[in-house]
Amino acid sequence: MSKEVQPERIDGQTVAITGATSGIGFFAAAQLADLGARVLVLGRSESRGHAAVSALPDPPRHEFLQLDLADRTSIARAGDQLSEVPLDALVLNAGVVAGAFGPGQARRVGAFGVEEIVGINHLAHAELLRRALPAVRRVVSLGSTLTRKIPFDRENWLSERDYRARVAYAMSKHAVEIFGFELHRRLADLQSIVVHPGGAIDALTLGRPGARAARALFRGIVRGKDQAARPVVAAVASLELRGGEYLGPHRTAHAEVQQPVTTSRDPELGAWLWTETERLLGARIPAEPRHPIG
Template identity: 30%
Template structure:
């Protein structure tokens, strides 16, 4: 049975952290959520754009490059120091790019799209769970920007960095990382059961934003793409809807759940294995 995300409600008194908020759907969501009354924390890599968005909405700016895990750790330290409560964490940073390796030694798309958000979430989790103890049930949420590319993705534990096989302009690595977003969300929901914190992933639609060099075919398709404001609508609703009409762990295709996913997305063994290897790679154990 399909469900549809309801319209957002007011957000006064709630703190929302959005990564990748200096441009695209992250910026659009930050503007909309601030207009709904939220205290929005703008996280980005580009200093000028990040600070400009924060100034525009009366929010706070924090800088971090997700291709450096030390940046993520520093960011988490700063947020835990400065924010007495976190009602919504939106892991929105990511994109598609060339075949490169981060300073931490991992494939850039695996780290930027999955591992950095996994690390940040875990480092902020005690504060988020504590926030839920004093908030209305299911109003504290962790949101993951995934993609319909997850439907064609495959998680290969022998090649998480996509070093083997054809690169295909990055689409194999991107699809795998977006499936990792969904699988991470489902395992997170399982681990958070009973805490009052819920977790959701969503596909924003095909959005006309510069999240990476995606090739001539995608560039041609930009003329038919959604605006950043339209792409941000699922994120805004997941953050601000008084109730989400789907169990924690669900994946929304735009405004409807459940979205189409491959079999791996429903494999609890894959979810636990991804969590375990991500803990090791992120230095959590």
């Protein structure tokens, strides 16, 4: 039987969320604000960022910080700003998806000198966290169910041998999950939780025209972005969680504890990816190991 996870009140806690100006990130911000959190909304667009803050419950309590995950200068600035704010949680939500690149899209190299999707979804977040430490108490990383369909390819995780956008996206989410569990092993004072939102589309999101009818039609298959945010909210606001868990959607609860693909929890693969991440960032990530996850 799965373990259901429900969020609790987190009045006075501070939570930073990347990509919180729209989609799952915005709905997670709104739900956490409803639970009493002060939310730092991180995103590229200043106008959209301030609009998102204005749409949250009790807007004066929250703040917008500019962050472009495709720009190393922007990542450094945001990370240094976060390092000055004691963070109860940092949600690594933002990223690009395969569909954003279109069919037939050629491989592109981004700010970290590697394939752009992996660079943004994994390396940029790793650099942001590296700079924000040790101000962060809990990290929530967004994986994907696509990891169950496309296996991790250690020899081609950066799409150097061949390139398909969907595979590159899957590799980025494998890296996010592997790194998230390795964070839990490496950083004794940090609680690292990995979540996946399941399938989510805008058409099923409350507030969109026809959303209720669409939900009835697609019930149990995909969900709206507002529902997909629930595992994120549970990961941040469930005080019973201690790190090392993997959360996914649940029909009636906010989330449930699930099992990721085997490679995500592989400690040997985690150690390898940690070393590769430091090499590609060109910097060490301070670490004080704890006992491995059982």
